[in-house]
Amino acid sequence: MRSGAFMTKHHPPNLADTDLTQRLAKREYFDQLAELxxxxxxxxxxxxxxxxxxxxxxxxxxxxxKGGTIRRISQALDPRSFKVWPIGAPRNYYLNRHYLLRFWERLPPSGAISAFDRSWYGRVLVERIEKLTPEKRWRAAYQEINDFERMLVDDGTRIVKLFFHISPDEQMRRFTERLTNPLKRWKLTYEDFRNREKWGDAEIAVDEMLARTSTKKAPWHVIPANNKKYARIKAMSAVVDALSKDVDLNPQHLDRQTLDAADKALDVDQSLIDSLRARTE
Structure with a gap:
């Protein structure tokens, strides 16, 4: 498929259209969280x-x-086939190679799900904003990323892309909370304050990223995140919808050999074994 075809008939989101006033009541949050x-x-x-x-x-x-949402997702999943990759600055080995290499190496095998806490989009965000990459190279990354994601989708990988959007005031409130709470203080860094100084440049970079890389097969979801409960449910709903589409979620059938062994070894109602045999046959 041509990259142009990959981009057609899709209207990308933008930050300005995001309603940051959305909220969710505590009871409703826990009900939806358990369901998701x-x-x-x-x-x-x-x-x-x-x-x-x-x-x-x-x-x-x-x-x-982002971290709070990842924790709620991780609580529901077996770690043997779910992996979270926290992405920071690349070490020298990767600095000397194509920026996508370290992400290729961390893609999930068949049967698995991987979450990237930060991602290959650093090329068109932090590397652009901090002028760590020449403009010609980060501009080329839009097409490179679209081609990369197209190849993943064509190979059978489902991609869910989430951008958590908060207001500058809400970010400052959370920085204050981190400073005053000893259990959260470790999350606050000098870089957090440095990044705030470039908020305007970052908004421009984010909106261009959304416009250039939100595609029909790999769309962006902008998550209104001023209210943490609402953001978690909104993000997890997007994940569930994307990963479950056209997938049979019914429990898998046991093979005949396993059922024969269970029939001999377990003291269970025979009707259960018979019903499971019927599904297998």
Missing amino acids: QAKLAQIQQAFLFHELKGVIVFEGWDAAG
Whole structure:
């Protein structure tokens, strides 16, 4: 498929259209959280059985709630086939190679789901904003990223891309909370304040990223994140919808050999064994 075809008939989101006033009540949050976590467990089992692959990309402002959402997703999944990759500055080995290499190496095998806490989009965000990469190279990255994601989708990988958006005032409130809470203080760094000084440049970079890399097969979801509960549910809903689409989430069938062994070894109602045999046959 040509890259142009990959980009057609899709209207990318932007920051200005995001309603940051969205909120969710505590009771409703916990009800929806339990439902979504149960669905994620079903999805993981289906991915293992059908040998599917999933990638979840987390981007967003500092203190926007990416980590909290990743924790709620991780709670629902077996770590044997779910991996979180925290992405920081590349070490020298990767600095001397194409920037996509370290992401190729971390893509999930069949049956697994990988979450990237920051991602290959650093090329058109932090590397652009901090002038770590020549303009010619980061501009070329839009097409490189679209081609990269197209190849993943064509190979059977499902991609969910989330950008957590908060207001500058809300970010400052969360920085204050991190400073005053000893258990959260480790999250606050000098870089957080440096990055705030370039908020305007970052907004421009984010909106161009959304416009250039939100495609029909790999769209961006901008998550209104001023309210953490709302953001978690919104993000997890996007993950569940994307990973479960057209996937049979019913429990997998046991093979005949396993059922024969269970029939001999386990003291269970014979009707259960018979019903499972019927599904297998």
